[in-house]
Amino acid sequence: MTSDHPKHEGAPVSARLGIWAFLATELLLFGGLFTVYAVYRVVYPDLFQQEHLKLNRLLGTLNTILLLTSSLTMAVGIAAIRQGRQQALKIALTLTLLLSAGFLGIKYLEWSEDFSHGLYPESNLFFGLYFMMTGLHGLHVVLGMLVMGWLLVCARQGRFSAQYSTPVEVTGLYWHFVDLVWIYLFPLLYLVG
Amino acid sequence: MPAYKNYVVVWVVLLLLTAATVWVSFLNLGLWNATVALGIASLKAVLVALYFMHLRHEIKLVLGFATFPLLILALIIFGTLTDILYR
Numbered sequence: 001m002t003s004d005h006p007k008h009e010g011a012p013v014s015a016r017l018g019i020w021a022f023l024a025t026e027l028l029l030f031g032g033l034f035t036v037y038a039v040y041r042v043v044y045p046d047l048f049q050q051e052h053l054k055l056n057r058l059l060g061t062l063n064t065i066l067l068l069t070s071s072l073t074m075a076v077g078i079a080a081i082r083q084g085r086q087q088a089l090k091i092a093l094t095l096t097l098l099l100s101a102g103f104l105g106i107k108y109l110e111w112s113e114d115f116s117h118g119l120y121p122e123s124n125l126f127f128g129l130y131f132m133m134t135g136l137h138g139l140h141v142v143l144g145m146l147v148m149g150w151l152l153v154c155a156r157q158g159r160f161s162a163q164y165s166t167p168v169e170v171t172g173l174y175w176h177f178v179d180l181v182w183i184y185l186f187p188l189l190y191l192v193g
Numbered sequence: 194m195p196a197y198k199n200y201v202v203v204w205v206v207l208l209l210l211t212a213a214t215v216w217v218s219f220l221n222l223g224l225w226n227a228t229v230a231l232g233i234a235s236l237k238a239v240l241v242a243l244y245f246m247h248l249r250h251e252i253k254l255v256l257g258f259a260t261f262p263l264l265i266l267a268l269i270i271f272g273t274l275t276d277i278l279y280r
Contacts, residue, residue, distance in 0.1 A: 004261050010247070013252065013254070013255065016251075016255050017254065017255060017258055020255055020258040020259050021258060023259075023262075024258065024261070024262035027262045027263070027266060028265065028266060031265075031266040031269060031270070032269075034266075034270065035269055035270050035273050038270055038273070038274055039273060039274065039277050042277060042278065043241075044273065061211065061215050065208060065211065065253060068204065068207045068208060068211065069204065070205075071204075071241060071245050072200055072201070072204040072245075074245070075200045075244070075245045076197055076200055079196040079197060079200065082196075083208070089221050097257065122257070143201075152254075172245075172246075173246055176241055176242075176245045176246045178244075179241060179245075180238050180241055180242070183234050183237045183238050183241065184231075184234050184238070186234075187214055187218070187230035187231065188230075188231075188234075190213065191214060191218035191226075191230050192218065192226050192227045192230045
């Protein structure tokens with residue numbers, strides 16, 4: 001532990017500032033889309049009301065549960081490695097990967113269902129935003145899974161410990177951010193349109 | 194050990210809030226539907242940020258890095274919406 005933050009466990013301040021600065025750019029990337037959503041939602045309320053009913057609310061809810069649970073396993077993994085428990089970290093990372101794979105699987109089912117009903121990004125403004133926002137979010141899930149796969153390889157080699165867990169900590173913050181985006185996407189797209 | 198327990202409690206609350214927001218979406222409350230949905234989403238976001246992202250124990254500088262972009266985003270959305278509504 002460095003002396004500038006004796007009480008804090010986990011990553012050094014510089015690493016935390018770095019990832020939070022990155023998350024700021026991510027917030028504004030998604031923020032642009034949320035702004036577009038807000039504008040069209042205000043200008044075409046009837047279109048949004050009518051189109052959002054075509055989404056599968058059950059699958060959306062299931063995906064919310066999967067992603068929230070993957071955030072839990074990630075947080076537990078970080079708490080474990082802070083105590084130097086490498087085996088628990090490996091189990092937590094594997095569970096997080098499985099849950100995120102489940103999320104993408106359900107996303108695949110949903111998009112297939114939409115396509116089979118003739119709903120495409122160019123169908124209307126609502127579906128344009130729906131595909132763009134869930135697609136960009138899905139890309140972030142894929143990226144998170146790639147990083148977690150790499151973390152799992154490093155964890156197997158025993159590279160993380162109570163003294164050094166920075167990559168796990170930083171990936172965790174990114175992963176919770178991806179969860180945060182979905183926490184807003186879910187009600188905006190599936191519930192209130 | 195207490196860390197794990199806290200996380201599980203937060204997770205259960207997050208699931209309960211998800212159930213609540215889905216339930217409310219089936220009621221017809223007019224404009225209140227969107228308000229309640231966004232309110233519950235924000236409550237969930239705060240829980241994730243404070244507990245899972247450890248902002249509860251974070252130093253002021255990092256807290257600033259985490260919250261300042263939210264202010265910028267709020268300004269962008271507020272500014273754009275007022276322009277659209279009062280043009």
